[in-house]
Amino acid sequence: MPPTDYILLVEDDISIAEVVTSYLTEAGYHVSHHERGQHALDHARKESPMLVVLDLSLPDVPGELVCQELKRLGDIPVIMLTAKSSEEQRLIGFSLGADDYVVKPFSARELVFRVKVALKRTAEVPADTTTGKLSFNGKALILDPECYQVIMAGTPVELSATEFKMLLRIASTPGKVFSREELLEKVLGYTCEGYDRCIDAHIKNIRHKIGDRSKNPVYIESVYGVGYRFNGVKDT
Known part of the structure; x- marks a missing residue:
């Protein structure tokens, strides 16, 4: 063994x-x-x-x-x-x-x-992100960085570590536009020409798993020519 x-x-x-x-x-x-x-x-x-x-x-x-x-x-x-x-x-x-x-x-x-x-x-949890629980839209979406857990409408959602960190990165600053290059560097840990499109694939997976439609998204909005913005309303 x-x-x-x-x-x-x-x-x-x-x-x-x-x-x-x-x-x-x-x-x-x-x-x-x-x-x-x-x-x-x-x-x-x-x-x-x-x-x-x-x-x-x-x-x-x-x-x-x-x-x-x-x-x-x-x-x-x-x-x-x-x-x-x-x-x-x-x-x-x-x-x-x-x-x-x-x-x-x-x-x-x-x-x-x-x-x-x-x-x-x-x-590791990415730098510049929260280490406490985050909830959005009346606790419809909950992120728990401590145990890498996502709860969507009361149901656990399985994200890979990369997907979780990407979602946590953008959700930590609602309304901010993140470029693909920034997400590639901050989440994946490096930059490489031609690999920024992999961010699109990860975002597509995240959307699918949390039930967020790309044409009319509640949480992850595409910003044409730039990247992505998280539009969830953070619970107080």
């Missing part, structure tokens, strides 16, 4: 897996490597990893399906590895719940950096 702080690496290219494992091990992480998606899922069900590095092109199960199953197991950060570099492919990955997306060929050092950022993002 692996240590409880291990990283699950799902990659069928042995040469890539060896390099990634070497760099992650050097950075102080325990790594469990699997070449097949189903084996990785079986492993994750027995012992939940703290993060998964997931190749999308696997020999048995599409990586997208593996990502979905991992997210059903719990709020496990997932970094996708893929040769698919189009913006559309990245957005599909983020819409499935991926926390980050790295295109092959990639720098192993950069991947380690992204792993560290993802783990830090999961463990």
Whole structure:
């Protein structure tokens, strides 16, 4: 059985897996490597990893399906590895719940950096946000940063750590317009050209989960050409 702080690496290219494992091990992480998606899922069900590095092109199960199953197991950060570099492919990955997306060929050092950022993002509440409960629209929407919980109309809503922090970020300052670049830096922890559209995918997921319609939103309004604004009425 692996240590409880291990990283699950799902990659069928042995040469890539060896390099990634070497760099992650050097950075102080325990790594469990699997070449097949189903084996990785079986492993994750027995012992939940703290993060998964997931190749999308696997020999048995599409990586997208593996990502979905991992997210059903719990709020496990997932970094996708893929040769698919189009913006559309990245957005599909983020819409499935991926926390980050790295295109092959990639720098192993950069991947380690992204792993560290993802783990830090999961463990910490963003700076400049409240640490107490927030409620809006007569307690129709409640955010509890202490336990990463969202209650919508009395029903718990499951958001990933990234989604929760993004919602908390914008909800902490109702009426303020947040640019995609600002959310990318403040919530995801870095900026990268071409990745600002991933914010759209995360916002789409949040809206869907809290039942907020994009055409007539109660909470999250799109500001054309800029980003997003939270319009919920904060309870006093």
